[in-house]
Amino acid sequence: MHRADPRPHKIDVGVGVYRDETGETPVMRAVKAAETRLLAEQRTKSYLGAEGDQGFTDRLADVALGQPLATDTRITGVQTPGGTGALRLAAELLARAGATFVWVGAPTWPNHGPIFREAGLVVRTHAYFDTAQSRIDFAAFVDSLAEARFGDVVLLHGCCHNPTGTAFSPGEWDELTQLFLARGLIPLIDLAYQGLGLGLDEDAAGMRAMLAAVPEALVAYSCDKNFALYRERVGALWVQAATPAAAVPIRETLLVLARSLWSMPPDHGAATVRLILDDPALKAEWRAELTSMCARINGLRSALGASHPALAPIADQQGLFALLPIDENAVSQLRERHAIYMPASGRINIAGLQLETIESFAAALSPYLPRY
Ligand SMILES: Cc1ncc(COP(=O)(O)O)c(C=O)c1O
Structure with missing residues (x-):
């Protein structure tokens, strides 16, 4: 459904894989280097x-x-x-x-x-x-x-x-x-x-x-x-x-x-x-790239957590996922009104966001979040 949606501002926080700031899931540098070596050595x-x-x-x-x-x-x-x-x-x-x-x-x-x-x-x-x-x-x-x-x-x-x-x-x-x-x-x-x-x-x-x-x-x-x-x-x-x-x-x-x-x-x-x-050397390169993936996720978490009081716990959690405190009805309205895609459970992939889209994402979410 996300793929077929023509709205340019659409957001996919559904698919549960790491994405970089361009929305891609890249092959890691150390993996590329090791695969080249593998072809030469392993077979x-x-x-x-x-x-x-x-x-x-x-x-x-x-x-x-x-x-x-x-x-x-x-x-x-x-x-x-x-x-x-x-x-x-x-x-x-x-x-x-x-x-x-x-x-x-x-x-x-x-x-x-x-x-x-x-x-x-x-x-x-x-x-x-x-x-x-x-x-x-x-x-x-x-x-x-x-x-x-x-x-x-x-x-x-x-x-x-x-x-x-x-x-x-x-x-x-x-x-x-x-x-x-x-x-x-x-x-x-x-x-x-x-x-x-x-x-x-x-x-x-x-x-x-x-x-x-x-x-x-x-x-x-x-x-x-x-x-x-x-x-x-x-x-x-x-x-x-x-x-x-x-x-x-x-x-x-x-x-x-x-x-x-x-x-x-x-x-x-x-x-x-x-x-x-x-x-x-390859191990160090892998660790460095993993650390920067992790830093990207945690930067997004901090920004999302700061965007609304009901999202604050997200800043203290970890990894790719968070479970939004919203119901299935909210999930379908977010899809229809704002081109935001996630499974009915309200689970989001943090890495599907960009720092630039967090404000509009949180604004779209706001009417469905619990009020304190
Ligand atoms: C909590 C958890 N355990 C296990 C797996 C399975 O790992 P794999 O994708 O390597 O089969 C996943 C994958 O999404 C997962 O989220």
């Missing part, structure tokens, strides 16, 4: 196993988990087709291990429910977001987990929550860790936007602290956004077992499951990431 060995590119999974563990895999043999990792593949593989592993319930917050990324259900798990919903205040309702979240039983799995967004833009504070991560330990709950951390919130290490800090404290955990990771490899579907799943010995059959099971899901993950994108992470 002599054709076959890859179900685990994918182990160099990729190991190097990425350094970025995500803050440690190379070799230092913690309780953690085993495999390459997956995107974060979606990692979540699906995690779901299959959990179902195979006898898990029944996976808890997800309200709201969450709409694909979470189908991914777990298709693997035979039962999805239960816990409180998460206070829509009126545009913040996490942590007390209600903890209360609703009172029903969770020993061995239940709880999905957590590692940073940059989709769709609300929220993130746990270090204190909240700590409280959750204590709660999970006391109740025997297993965290499945979905880290799809590392580096697009506060920074690479900051965005993973809560997750790392939790991993250090709990015996078992799973981490589903996507490189599709922070390496802008949307076309390639690059991801990884790490599983932390209670002991190094327990990690061995888990790895074997992951490989059996992966063979029946996708046989081998596609190589090109993961090999590109591996080349970047292996080369200090």
Whole structure:
């Protein structure tokens, strides 16, 4: 509908991918350089196993988990087709291990429910977001987990929550860790936007602290956004077992499951990431470009937050998304009257805005926002 709209001032805050100030989703400089190198170097060995590119999974563990895999043999990792593949593989592993319930917050990324259900798990919903205040309702979240039983799995967004833009504070991560330990709950951390919130290490800090404290955990990771490899579907799943010995059959099971899901993950994108992470100059270039993407998003957040009192919480949130406190009716009126496009949920992609369009965007939104 946005594409077909002839109005020149139209705004698309619907599609959930990073956009630069010209509205494009560019290929990152380090990715271009690594792809050129890959064409020259990589193509002599054709076959890859179900685990994918182990160099990729190991190097990425350094970025995500803050440690190379070799230092913690309780953690085993495999390459997956995107974060979606990692979540699906995690779901299959959990179902195979006898898990029944996976808890997800309200709201969450709409694909979470189908991914777990298709693997035979039962999805239960816990409180998460206070829509009126545009913040996490942590007390209600903890209360609703009172029903969770020993061995239940709880999905957590590692940073940059989709769709609300929220993130746990270090204190909240700590409280959750204590709660999970006391109740025997297993965290499945979905880290799809590392580096697009506060920074690479900051965005993973809560997750790392939790991993250090709990015996078992799973981490589903996507490189599709922070390496802008949307076309390639690059991801990884790490599983932390209670002991190094327990990690061995888990790895074997992951490989059996992966063979029946996708046989081998596609190589090109993961090999590109591996080349970047292996080369200090390329790695520095990737980090610099990611930092400027992140700065653009946070600049837009500050401007949008300052434009209207009801949008103020957006300035303190993170990542690509925010959930506007408006209803479906407002969403369709914004489309009809102002050529502003977003899904019925009111989720907006902050990077779909430009600094120059924020004022008119906020003015169009204003009649539909709550008044204080
Ligand atoms: C919260 C969340 N998790 C996982 C994914 C899946 O990642 P990928 O696109 O790499 O499959 C997404 C993608 O939109 C997401 O928003």
